[in-house]
Amino acid sequence: AQSVTQLGxxxxxxxxxxxxxxxxxxxxxxxxxxxYVQYPNQGxxxxxxxxxxxxLVKGINGFEAEFKKSETSFHLTKPxxxxxxxxxxxxxxxxxxxxxxxxxxGKGTRLHxxx
Amino acid sequence: GAGVSQTPSxxxxxxxxxxxxxxxxxxxxxxxYWYRQSLGQGPEFLIYFQGTGAADDSGLPNDRFFAVRPEGxxxxxxxxxxxxxxxxxYLCASSFVPGYGYTFGSGTRLTVV
Numbered sequence: 001a002q003s004v005t006q007l008g009x010x011x012x013x014x015x016x017x018x019x020x021x022x023x024x025x026x027x028x029x030x031x032x033x034x035x036y037v038q039y040p041n042q043g044x045x046x047x048x049x050x051x052x053x054x055x056l057v058k059g060i061n062g063f064e065a066e067f068k069k070s071e072t073s074f075h076l077t078k079p080x081x082x083x084x085x086x087x088x089x090x091x092x093x094x095x096x097x098x099x100x101x102x103x104x105x106g107k108g109t110r111l112h113x114x115x
Numbered sequence: 116g117a118g119v120s121q122t123p124s125x126x127x128x129x130x131x132x133x134x135x136x137x138x139x140x141x142x143x144x145x146x147x148y149w150y151r152q153s154l155g156q157g158p159e160f161l162i163y164f165q166g167t168g169a170a171d172d173s174g175l176p177n178d179r180f181f182a183v184r185p186e187g188x189x190x191x192x193x194x195x196x197x198x199x200x201x202x203x204x205y206l207c208a209s210s211f212v213p214g215y216g217y218t219f220g221s222g223t224r225l226t227v228v
Contacts, residue, residue: 034216044219051215090157102148102171103217105157
């Protein structure tokens with residue numbers, strides 16, 4: 001079975017500062033990993049995903065994440081925060097190679113941007 | 116359609132009533148998922164359809180919850196004898212290749228009073 005743990009339910013960073021949102025996963029098979037973003041009163045939007053190949057994955061809005069198998073991590077980063085990045089971010093995992101496997105979400109991290 | 120459509124966007128119902136929530140997935144997406152998101156929590160898996168059949172319904176909390184997808188496109192989530200604890204945002208998602216990432220709808224906010 002797969003699971004994810006997101007460290008920190010709330011993270012605050014200053015505008016222009018580095019954004020780092022932490023995610024650790026547990027999976028009995030090679031995982032597929034995802035980050036989703038949810039803006040207030042909106043649905044979930046896929047930011048980026050890792051399936052196979054390059055471990056550094058670039059997504060939309062300047063975000064990127066690195067799959068580190070040895071650390072079972074998939075942390076999300078952005079070099080310079082914008083006010084518009086304020087949202088809830090969800091890390092998620094599914095079992096690679098199993099076309100019927102569902103995506104399991106973490107509890108989310110709310111990102112606050114300080115002016 | 117261009118995206119996943121969920122109706123209604125908001126539903127208020129009285130405890131004990133029956134409700135139906137509708138999801139219209141992206142055209143051609145054979146995989147359809149229902150999730151439930153309570154306040155301050157991540158989406159919680161309910162049920163997954165591949166075509167017309169429920170491939171995995173392990174997340175349905177009890178027998179008051181039921182979902183159908185009779186023609187392999189539109190799906191309806193049905194909740195009988197609603198309870199206040201059923202209040203949440205119900206999210207639908209669809210995918211062409213399961214497990215590669217979904218496209219989510221905006222959700223239906225269900226409030227049971």
